[in-house]
Amino acid sequence: MSYFGFKKRPAKTSDYSKLLGKLDYAFSEVVRLTAADEKEGMCICITCGDKQHWTDMECGHYVKRRHLATRYDLQNCGAQCSTCNCVNDGREDEHERYIDRTYGEGTAAKLKRKAQSEPKFTERELLGMLDELRKEIKALREEKFS
Numbered sequence: 001m002s003y004f005g006f007k008k009r010p011a012k013t014s015d016y017s018k019l020l021g022k023l024d025y026a027f028s029e030v031v032r033l034t035a036a037d038e039k040e041g042m043c044i045c046i047t048c049g050d051k052q053h054w055t056d057m058e059c060g061h062y063v064k065r066r067h068l069a070t071r072y073d074l075q076n077c078g079a080q081c082s083t084c085n086c087v088n089d090g091r092e093d094e095h096e097r098y099i100d101r102t103y104g105e106g107t108a109a110k111l112k113r114k115a116q117s118e119p120k121f122t123e124r125e126l127l128g129m130l131d132e133l134r135k136e137i138k139a140l141r142e143e144k145f146s
Helices: 015-035 082-087 092-103 107-115 123-145
Strands: 042-044 051-053 058-061 077-080
Touching: 015 042, 015 058, 015 077, 015 123, 058 082, 077 082, 077 092, 092 107
Parallel strands: none
Antiparallel strands: 042 051, 058 077
């Protein structure tokens, strides 16, 4: 109930937002599974070097998630511990060095430029991306843990 005694309406979430949420979850799983070792499923945080199980890690974005152009770009993301990703706001400088070391000098700058183009994905495109990510998750799980 609100201050005035009226019942609050539940917030409506659009189908598009729900789809983005599902896509975020699947994409995060791909990033973390890709970083996991094949023996025990352990990941190393790309910014501090802490070692944790892939299920305890997070998908850290160099260019923040609000930019759809880079939100699902694998070069923009890496497995991070929750301290680096949340408490330390992604440790942007260390993340930038990781990207340039891994994908080549200047890649982080290219991602920042790419973020300025704001595509609008259709629901059909998002569904296609989600299907592909789910296939990749299945393949990664079989490859790493079977």
